[in-house]
Amino acid sequence: MFELRNITAGYDTGTVLRDVSLTVPDNATVALLGPNGAGKTTLLRVASGLLKPYSGQILVDGVDVTGAAPHQLARKGVIHVPEGRGIFPSLTVADNVLLQSPPGRYRQGLAIATSTFPRLGERARQIAGTMSGGEQQMLALSHAYVGNPHVVLLDEVSMGLAPKIVEEIFEYLTDLGRRGVAQLLVEQYVGQALRMADFVYILDRGRISFAGEPGEISEETIMNSYLGSL
Numbered sequence: 001m002f003e004l005r006n007i008t009a010g011y012d013t014g015t016v017l018r019d020v021s022l023t024v025p026d027n028a029t030v031a032l033l034g035p036n037g038a039g040k041t042t043l044l045r046v047a048s049g050l051l052k053p054y055s056g057q058i059l060v061d062g063v064d065v066t067g068a069a070p071h072q073l074a075r076k077g078v079i080h081v082p083e084g085r086g087i088f089p090s091l092t093v094a095d096n097v098l099l100q101s102p103p104g105r106y107r108q109g110l111a112i113a114t115s116t117f118p119r120l121g122e123r124a125r126q127i128a129g130t131m132s133g134g135e136q137q138m139l140a141l142s143h144a145y146v147g148n149p150h151v152v153l154l155d156e157v158s159m160g161l162a163p164k165i166v167e168e169i170f171e172y173l174t175d176l177g178r179r180g181v182a183q184l185l186v187e188q189y190v191g192q193a194l195r196m197a198d199f200v201y202i203l204d205r206g207r208i209s210f211a212g213e214p215g216e217i218s219e220e221t222i223m224n225s226y227l228g229s230l
């Protein structure tokens with residue numbers, strides 16, 4: 001279980017998150033939705049140790065890890081997939097996996113990457129930068145699942161991709177969720193996120209304005225809330 005408790009955080013320019021609490025149970029996919037500028041990316045940065053909160057706690061399986069550096073949190077299985085694609089475009093798919101796999105675990109890394117996203121197996125020898133945007137996103141995502149993560153923090157993985165490929169990527173992520181990977185998903189595609197999530201939080205101007213199951217709120221209500229507040 002991954003938990004944020006009463007997090008208040010921000011930048012020199014001002015406070016962004018105010019008393020935010022959120023739980024990602026084991027084996028659950030949790031969607032974090034909200035209008036532009038609400039603080040979703042900031043919350044993921046706090047969750048992965050990139051930004052120290054002013055107050056509040058981060059807990060992994062009940063252990064307080066507040067203040068831990070990103071690499072320490074990564075070692076505890078808190079894996080952040082930031083916006084944009086962190087791949088080496090001039091290297092092959094296989095070499096990208098090699099560089100991202102834990103030392104001595106390349107074969108295992110490749111096996112996990114290609115079983116997670118079978119298309120990568122077909123393209124192992126292709127130069128990563130020549131793949132489609134969707135395939136590059138799959139390669140970037142595959143790194144997150146190689147080290148047997150505790151929770152994967154996904155920031156707008158659909159960004160800049162065609163709806164059809166987004167659907168495909170979401171099917172993979174849903175499948176990973178069912179196989180027991182806890183996921184915290186920040187997403188603009190509200191409908192898709194509601195379909196795959198077990199639990200939904202809406203962040204509005206730095207505060208949680210809704211927490212519940214997807215069946216308790218409609219896409220329309222959420223979209224309307226983006227224009228005003230809930």
Ligand code: ATP
Pocket residue numbers: 011012013016034035036037038039040041042043
């Ligand atoms: P979007 O959906 O547009 O990506 P978001 O919900 O992810 O938005 P954040 O990116 O967390 O929102 O931004 C929340 C607020 O914090 C915004 O007002 C933004 O301008 C501000 N902010 C983000 N990063 C920084 C930074 N490095 N320094 C100062 N202010 C920042």
